[in-house]
Amino acid sequence: MKEEITRFAPSPTGHLHIGGARTALFSWLFARSKKGKFLLRFEDTDKERSKKEFEESIISSLSWLGIEPDEKPIYQSKNIKSHQKEALNLLESGKAYSCDCSPEQLSEMREKQIKNKLQPKYDGLNREKNISHKEGNVIRFKMPQSGKTIFEDQILGPITVENRELDDFIILRGDGSPTYNFSAALDDKEMKITTVIRGDDHITNTLKQINILKALEEELPQYAHLPMVLSNSGKRLSKRDGAVDITDYRKGGYLKEAIINYLVKLGWSYSDQEIFSKEELVSLFNLSAVNSSPAKFSEELINFYNNYYLNLLDIKNLYELIDTEYEVSFNIKSNDKYLDILNLVREGAKTVLDLIDQIKFFYEVPSYEEQHKELITSNIEVVKIFSENIENIDFNNQQNLENDLKSFLSSKNLKFPQLGKPLRLILSGRQNAPSISQLLFFLGEEESLKRINFFLD
RNA sequence: GUCCCCUUCGUCUAGCGGUUAGGACACCGGGUUUUCAUCUCGGCAACAGGGGUUCGAUCCCCCUAGGGGACGCCA
Numbered sequence: 001m002k003e004e005i006t007r008f009a010p011s012p013t014g015h016l017h018i019g020g021a022r023t024a025l026f027s028w029l030f031a032r033s034k035k036g037k038f039l040l041r042f043e044d045t046d047k048e049r050s051k052k053e054f055e056e057s058i059i060s061s062l063s064w065l066g067i068e069p070d071e072k073p074i075y076q077s078k079n080i081k082s083h084q085k086e087a088l089n090l091l092e093s094g095k096a097y098s099c100d101c102s103p104e105q106l107s108e109m110r111e112k113q114i115k116n117k118l119q120p121k122y123d124g125l126n127r128e129k130n131i132s133h134k135e136g137n138v139i140r141f142k143m144p145q146s147g148k149t150i151f152e153d154q155i156l157g158p159i160t161v162e163n164r165e166l167d168d169f170i171i172l173r174g175d176g177s178p179t180y181n182f183s184a185a186l187d188d189k190e191m192k193i194t195t196v197i198r199g200d201d202h203i204t205n206t207l208k209q210i211n212i213l214k215a216l217e218e219e220l221p222q223y224a225h226l227p228m229v230l231s232n233s234g235k236r237l238s239k240r241d242g243a244v245d246i247t248d249y250r251k252g253g254y255l256k257e258a259i260i261n262y263l264v265k266l267g268w269s270y271s272d273q274e275i276f277s278k279e280e281l282v283s284l285f286n287l288s289a290v291n292s293s294p295a296k297f298s299e300e301l302i303n304f305y306n307n308y309y310l311n312l313l314d315i316k317n318l319y320e321l322i323d324t325e326y327e328v329s330f331n332i333k334s335n336d337k338y339l340d341i342l343n344l345v346r347e348g349a350k351t352v353l354d355l356i357d358q359i360k361f362f363y364e365v366p367s368y369e370e371q372h373k374e375l376i377t378s379n380i381e382v383v384k385i386f387s388e389n390i391e392n393i394d395f396n397n398q399q400n401l402e403n404d405l406k407s408f409l410s411s412k413n414l415k416f417p418q419l420g421k422p423l424r425l426i427l428s429g430r431q432n433a434p435s436i437s438q439l440l441f442f443l444g445e446e447e448s449l450k451r452i453n454f455f456l457d
Numbered sequence: 458g459u460c461c462c463c464u465u466c467g468u469c470u471a472g473c474g475g476u477u478a479g480g481a482c483a484c485c486g487g488g489u490u491u492u493c494a495u496c497u498c499g500g501c502a503a504c505a506g507g508g509g510u511u512c513g514a515u516c517c518c519c520c521u522a523g524g525g526g527a528c529g530c531c532a
Binding site: 153421 | 458492
């Protein structure tokens with residue numbers, strides 16, 4: 001059995017986004033599950049848009065997710081010379097031809113075709129003219145004009161298209177640089193890729209690349225086209241839909257385990273199992289279980305996974321994570337019960353950011369909203385009585401504190417909410433916060449009293 | 458417009474000729490709780506439509522409709 005080699009081939013024109021990450025993940029999982037190799041190749045031949053910073057960003061996002069390529073990244077731009085040579089070889093052998101149609105001519109042709117309800121494609125004007133190649137001319141590939149191009153997609157099944165639908169696409173530009181479809185086919189061959197896994201927006205490219213490989217009499221790799229990730233509106237996911245880059249999610253307080261689990265479930269399934277560790281995925285993953293229909297990205301589901309993994313983390317590790325990855329305006333460790341505090345709010349937290357926001361009032365005096373202030377002052381009597389009896393409350397033990405609180409209330413013939421509502425607002429600045437006894441306990445007697453007294457003047 | 462791909466609850470999906478069509482998220486109730494959350498119990502909710510094939514179609518075939526994608530000297 002031949003070793004499987006897959007690759008992820010982004011163009012470094014932006015950060016790694018959700019869709020790219022999913023493609024990379026599926027390629028990586030496939031390679032790992034087959035005990036093969038996973039490679040990374042930057043398609044950086046567009047000099048205008050390719051940026052070094054994006055290469056670095058993509059590598060670091062992948063690495064953060066735990067998707068490490070098995071070899072150093074490959075740069076398509078480094079192979080330009082050999083691709084040029086191949087194009088010239090095809091020209092010489094008559095499998096490609098020189099073409100001097102100007103860009104203006106071509107766009108005019110395209111407009112006419114669209115107007116006449118035809119498929120816009122190169123009409124083959126110079127195909128048989130045998131124009132001698134000179135600088136400024138492009139080289140076009142002679143696509144077979146009859147028959148069909150067929151391949152068995154590992155996810156979608158058989159895909160067939162009439163060759164007459166395909167056009168003589170450019171393989172070498174006027175400036176002598178090779179084009180994407182040519183370079184990609186060549187690089188895949190060079191890298192001995194056995195299975196090409198990419199988004200299904202590449203299906204038409206696959207058709208072109210197959211014909212290049214055939215003209216070169218090369219063996220074809222397997223192809224697997226992943227259905228797209230759509231936005232909530234059913235359109236292709238884009239920046240306009242909010243956070244789409246992995247860096248956004250990382251900064252936004254999402255855990256990599258959650259992202260991986262969510263992404264893999266977006267299209268792949270294993271019976272009705274919802275939670276997967278990476279190790280499990282490596283042993284269970286297979287392309288044939290990938291769904292063939294596109295899936296909508298769901299904020300709710302990724303939040304569910306994030307909350308799930310947030311609560312799975314060892315609490316000390318959660319602290320370490322916050323400490324190393326996030327900017328916090330206060331010193332979490334300054335409260336010696338900080339681990340308990342973290343534990344208290346993680347249950348309902350969707351993200352790390354969310355969590356930090358929810359523990360903030362344990363460290364800083366909250367800023368009170370006007371309407372909350374009014375609510376407090378109109379109920380201040382009960383709080384005052386409570387503060388006058390605070391020496392009867394044992395702040396050293398949470399259970400005692402709760403009992404003392406209860407006996408205080410019953411001794412004064414008070415219902416819990418009478419004290420609870422204003423006191424919660426005073427202590428936390430919020431209407432929704434942990435229980436009163438927890439607030440008092442974690443804040444401590446001194447700080448609690450300080451916040452209460454602020455309203456008693 | 459042409460070609461390609463897709464179509465099960467609102468969303469992600471299970472199903473691979475005979476099921477009360479299952480799970481998860483979300484949502485809605487009940488219980489627990491001093492608020493929110495947690496926890497717990499329960500509920501709502503789907504096979505796009507039409508033809509075949511078959512004793513029997515969610516499942517196989519065809520058509521229609523709807524959605525997505527591709528049609529660059531971008532990748």
